[in-house]
Amino acid sequence: MKITGNTVFIPGGTSGIGLGLALRLQAAGNTVVVAGRRAALLDEIVRDHPGIESIVLDTTDPDAVVAVSAEVQRRWPETNVVVAMAGIMQPEDVLTGGFLETAESIVTTNLLGPIRLLAAWTEFLQSRPSAAFVTVSSGLASVPLPITPTYNATKAAIHSLSEGVRVQFAGTSVQVVELVPPAVRTTLLGQQDDPSAMPLEEYLDETMALLESQPDAHEILVERVKFLRNAEAEGRYADVLAVLSGGH
Template identity: 85%
Template sequence: MKISGNTVFIPGGTSGIGLGLARRLRDAGNTVVVAGRRVDLLAEIARDEPGIESILLDTADPAAVVSVSREVQHRWPETNVVIAMAGVMRFEDVRTPGFLETAETTVTTNLLGPIRLLAAWTGFLQSRPGAAFVTVSSGLASVPLPATPTYNATKAAIHSISESVRVQLAPTGVQVIELVPPAVRTTLLGQQDDPSAMPLDEYLDETMALLEAQPDAHEILVERVRFLRDAEAEGRYDDVLAMLSGRH
C-alpha cells in the first residue's frame, strides 16, 4: 500500500485508532472518508477536521453496509483503500445472563461487519489501481484475554480470514493488510488512561512508519504487540495466558 495519493474509506473512523489513522493519512496526502454510527462524532469531525469527509454508517446493519458502500463508491469513485476499523470490546462472563447478548453484538460488529464490507467492496476495488483492503485484528488473537472471550475469538477469526482472502485476491491486485494492534490508550474497554497500554500517538507513529517502509507488507506489527503475537512460537504462551488471566 502506498502511503499517499489514495482515497481511503474508514468505517469505524470516528474515534480512537480509526480517527487517528484518518488524521495521519489525510496529513500524508490522501483523501479520507470516515464512517460511523454516532451522529455527534460525525458532526465534530465535519466541524473540526478539514480534509476528512464523513458519512453515517452502522456496520451492524447489513443493508446499510451495502447502500452506504454504493454511495461512497459513487461520491468518491477514486476510493482504492478500505480500512475495516469498526469494533467493540466488552467484558464478558459466561456465567451471567447477559453473556449471550454481549457475545452476539461482538460477533456482529467485529466479524460480520468486516465480512460484509469485503463483500460490498471486493468487486469495486479490483477496478482501482493500488487497491488495498485493511483488516484490524489484535494481539489478543494470539493469546486471549479471558475477560473478553468473544472479542478474542472475533479477532482470531479476522486474522484467519485475512490470510485466506489475501491468497484469493492476490491475482486481482487487491492487497490485503492486517493491522495487529496491542492494547492502545483509547476508550475501547476504557483503556485511555491505562499506563500498561501503548500511547495512541506512539502506535500511530510506528504504524505509519511501517506502512511507508513496507508497502508490500501482509501484516503491520508494532514492536509492542510481539509480546503476544510471538508468545507461542517462543514457548511463552502459558505464561502470557496466566498473566492475562490475572488482570481481571
C-alpha cells in the same frame, strides 16, 4: 500499500485508532472518508479537521453496509482503500447464560461487519489500481484476554479471514493488510488511562512508519504487540496467558 495518493474509506473512523489513522493518512496526502453511527460526531470531526469527509454508517446493519458502500463508490469513485476499523470490546461472564446478548453483538460488529464490507467492496476494489482492504485484528488473536472471550475469538477470526482472502486476491490489484494492535490508550475497554497500554500517538507513529517502509507487508506489527503475537512460537504462551488471566 502505498502511503499517499489514495482515497481511503474508514468505517469506524470516529474515535481512537480509527480517527487517529484517518488524520495521519490525510496528513500523508490521502483523501479520507470516515464513517460512523453518530451524525453529530461526524459533523464535529469534519468541522475540526478540514478536508476530512464523512458519511453515516452503522456496520451492524447489513442493508446500510450495502447502500452506504454504493454511495461512497458513487460520490468518491477514486476510493481504493477500505479500512474495516469498527469494533467493540466488552467483558463477559460466561458462568451464566446472560453473556449471550453481548457476545452476539461483538460477533456482529467485529466479524460480520468486516465480512459484509468485504462483500460490498470486493468487485469495486478490483477495478481500482493499487487497492487495499485493511483489516484490524489484535494481539489478543494470538493469546486471549480471558475476561473478553468473544472479542478475542472475533479477532482470531479476522486474522484467519485476512490470511485466506489474501490468497484469493493474489493476482488482482487488491492487497490485504492486517493491522495487529496491542493494548492502546483508547476508550476501548476503558484503556485511555491505562499505563500498561501503548500511547495512541506512539502506536500511530510506528504504524505509519511501518506502512511507509514495508509497502508489501501482510501484517503491521508494532514492537509492543510481538509479546503476544510471537508468544506461542517462542514457547511463552502459557506464561503470557497467565499474565493476562490476572486473578482468574
